[in-house]
Amino acid sequence: MGLKYAILGLLHYSDMHGYRIKEHIEKNFGHMWTINYGQIYPNLKSMLADGLITMQEVNCEGEKGPPRKLYSITEEGRQEFQKWLRDNPERNMLLRDPFLMRFVFFGFSDTSNALEKIEDQILLWEEQLEKREQNMHRWSREGIYVQLMAELGFEMNKTFLKWLKKARTQIMEQENTVSVSQKAGK
Numbered sequence: 001m002g003l004k005y006a007i008l009g010l011l012h013y014s015d016m017h018g019y020r021i022k023e024h025i026e027k028n029f030g031h032m033w034t035i036n037y038g039q040i041y042p043n044l045k046s047m048l049a050d051g052l053i054t055m056q057e058v059n060c061e062g063e064k065g066p067p068r069k070l071y072s073i074t075e076e077g078r079q080e081f082q083k084w085l086r087d088n089p090e091r092n093m094l095l096r097d098p099f100l101m102r103f104v105f106f107g108f109s110d111t112s113n114a115l116e117k118i119e120d121q122i123l124l125w126e127e128q129l130e131k132r133e134q135n136m137h138r139w140s141r142e143g144i145y146v147q148l149m150a151e152l153g154f155e156m157n158k159t160f161l162k163w164l165k166k167a168r169t170q171i172m173e174q175e176n177t178v179s180v181s182q183k184a185g186k
Helices: 003-013 018-029 037-049 075-086 098-103 111-140 144-185
Strands: 053-058 068-073
Touching: 003 018, 003 037, 003 053, 003 068, 003 075, 018 037, 018 068, 037 053, 068 075, 098 111, 111 144
Parallel strands: none
Antiparallel strands: 053 068
């Protein structure tokens, strides 16, 4: 999913500052991909140059420092976004998770390290699941598409958590089997 189109989509809801755009993407689309400020602002600059968005400097009451830049979608941006919605999506299924990249190589480390990292992930995913559950009602008020996407995130979270717990159990069982056979061999 292109960051450009995520930004255009968010600006359909309301005008936003760059920080708010990044925060919203991380909070609500974090299960799909991650971004950094180094990606946000060059995209905003390019979209401004292309006439897809406008920028207005606004002074925030009670805040010190320079005015904030508030971005809005233009009619041209709306048309570009509609074209993107009509296009066929990319065909690749991507699940980018740094933990999974590490997980596949845990066999080259000691089991206690793997179990520790898995336990950390379980705690993280349990916390995330609780937040998703708390937000389900709020997301249901945003329309059917947002509601369904929130439900997908919730179900994916539950599935990943279930898999982590299964992995933990199987690794512990394997470790116990190896320990018992090593003791029996002595």
